[in-house]
Amino acid sequence: xxxxxxxxxxxxxxxxxxxxxxxxxxxxxxxxxxxxxxxxxxxxxxxxxxxxxxxxxxxxxxxxxxxxxxxxxxxxxxxxxxxxxxxxxxxxxxxxxxxxxxxxxxxxxxxxxxxxxxxxxxxxxxxxxxxxxxxxxxxxxxxxxxxxxxxxxxxxxxxxxxxxxxxxxxxxxxxxxxxxxxxxxxxxxxxxxxxxxxxxxxxxxxxxxxxxxxxxxxxxxxxxxxxxxxxxxxxxxxxxxxxxxxxxxxxxxxxxxxxxxxxxxxxxxxxxxxxxxxxxxxxxxxxxxxxxxxxxxxxxxxxxxxxxxxxxxxxxxxxxxxxxxxxxxxxxxxxxxxxxxxxxxxxxxxxxxxxxxxxxxxxxxxxxxxxxxxxxxxxxx
Numbered sequence: 537x538x539x540x541x542x543x544x545x546x547x548x549x550x551x552x553x554x555x556x557x558x559x560x561x562x563x564x565x566x567x568x569x570x571x572x573x574x575x576x577x578x579x580x581x582x583x584x585x586x587x588x589x590x591x592x593x594x595x596x597x598x599x600x601x602x603x604x605x606x607x608x609x610x611x612x613x614x615x616x617x618x619x620x621x622x623x624x625x626x627x628x629x630x631x632x633x634x635x636x637x638x639x640x641x642x643x644x645x646x647x648x649x650x651x652x653x654x655x656x657x658x659x660x661x662x663x664x665x666x667x668x669x670x671x672x673x674x675x676x677x678x679x680x681x682x683x684x685x686x687x688x689x690x691x692x693x694x695x696x697x698x699x700x701x702x703x704x705x706x707x708x709x710x711x712x713x714x715x716x717x718x719x720x721x722x723x724x725x726x727x728x729x730x731x732x733x734x735x736x737x738x739x740x741x742x743x744x745x746x747x748x749x750x751x752x753x754x755x756x757x758x759x760x761x762x763x764x765x766x767x768x769x770x771x772x773x774x775x776x777x778x779x780x781x782x783x784x785x786x787x788x789x790x791x792x793x794x795x796x797x798x799x800x801x802x803x804x805x806x807x808x809x810x811x812x813x814x815x816x817x818x819x820x821x822x823x824x825x826x827x828x829x830x831x832x833x834x835x836x837x838x839x840x841x842x843x844x845x846x847x848x849x850x851x852x853x854x855x856x857x858x859x860x861x862x863x864x865x866x867x868x869x870x871x872x873x874x875x876x877x878x879x880x881x882x883x884x885x886x887x888x889x890x891x892x893x894x895x896x897x898x899x900x901x902x903x904x905x906x907x908x909x910x911x912x913x914x915x916x917x
Contacts, residue, residue: 552697561705562594568657568698569598572669575694576687579671580649583657583698585664586622590614600647607645616640621656621666627692628654629683633670653683655691659699667695734770738763791825791859792817792852795832799850806840808848808865815853824914827894828852828861831887835863835910843867843908857916858896864909869902887912 565583573581580599587593595611612618616638617628630636633652642649654668669691672682745759789797792814799812820828832850839848845867853860884900887910891898896914 552694561702562596564698564701564705565594565596566598568667568694568701569596572667572691572694573598576653576669576683576691577673578653578669578683579673580647581667581669583665583667584612584618584622585702586614586666604645604647608643609645617652617654618666618668621654621668622663625656625658625663627656627688628652628668629685629688651682653687653691655688655695657695657699657702659703664699664702667691667698734766738766738770741766790819791828794829795850795852798833799836802836802840808840808845810836810840810848810850812850812852814851817852817854817859818857818916820859820914820916821894824858824894824896824916827890827896828859828912828914831890831898831910831912832861832863834887834890838910839863839865839867839908843869845907855913858914859916861912861914862909864907866907869904869906869908871902871904 565585569581569583572578572583578599580597582595582597584592584596585594591613592611597605600608614622617630617633617636620626620638621628630652632650633639634650649670651672652668652670653672654666656663657665657667669683672687674682741759741762745756745763748756748759796812796814799810803810819825836848836850839845843865845865848863848865851862851864853862888898891912891914894914896912899911900908901911902908
């Protein structure tokens with residue numbers, strides 16, 4: 537099973553390990569095509585994941601520049617040789633794809649391709665996608681396909697592991713969706729309880745003010761001041777809930793920018809002064825960044841809703857190859873001896889679980905009347 541430089545068991549093992557490192561579906565797809573192209577020394581590689589409407593839900597290429605890809609135009613449809621691999625789960629190895637009767641041409645900007653090797657990526661009877669390579673970098677004798685039977689076997693091994701990696705990535709994303717759905721349900725419940733209580737008090741206070749306005753104007757004025765205060769508190773609850781329900785822009789903006797943006801909004805929404813500083817922070821793996829963001833949100837939630845703090849400071853700094861988050865407030869604090877009871881109330885168990893889930897560590901320092909500091913340290917990638 538030696539098909540030139542880089543082929544063989546060590547190269548396959550390297551490719552499989554590279555696929556296994558990623559949890560995001562898009563990252564897995566990119567790693568699969570890059571590994572396949574390098575493994576078999578091809579000029580081009582691509583992987584398409586079909587949708588249910590004759591097109592592709594995702595289509596990843598390697599060997600084509602971003603400018604070329606934009607010039608090519610819309611994603612291909614499921615037709616010709618692509619359709620054959622998707623519908624029949626049959627490998628295709630061709631000396632010249634352009635001479636195959638199923639070939640239907642390419643867009644004008646599409647690179648020229650000749651020899652072709654394609655395999656379905658399947659999980660049991662379910663076809664997850666089609667993986668294919670073109671233009672093997674080797675001399676072509678008598679017009680024969682540059683890809684060999686050994687190449688096909690090698691790519692078959694890679695395709696089997698690609699199916700496992702892709703399935704695992706899908707399961708991870710589904711699990712994360714369910715976690716987010718659970719978080720949203722929890723927040724919706726909290727929002728209902730908190731705002732409903734405020735609005736109920738608001739209605740009773742307004743009714744009292746109405747009853748007093750003629751016979752005791754001064755008391756009525758006091759009640760109306762209370763109405764204004766309750767309305768402001770209800771508005772704060774709503775703003776905070778909207779912030780927590782809004783999807784974090786981690787993928788687009790990164791952890792530092794996302795945290796800074798959320799702190800700025802919270803500073804505007806609450807009477808407490810909320811600040812954020814970052815020092816030499818490296819990019820972290822996606823799971824670590826999400827855990828840091830969620831712990832920061834939970835700690836901010838506690839400080840702004842329960843501690844009565846006038847100032848909350850969020851800092852994010854480098855710690856070795858990882859990062860150290862600190863959320864400190866000057867609020868009422870609590871007695872660490874009652875941490876079990878407080879943990880249920882303040883979400884400390886959830887924060888500990890999030891930190892532990894990514895190999896990190898969470899510490900909480902607090903004392904009645906002297907505020908609270910939450911620190912989370914996570915390793916790098």
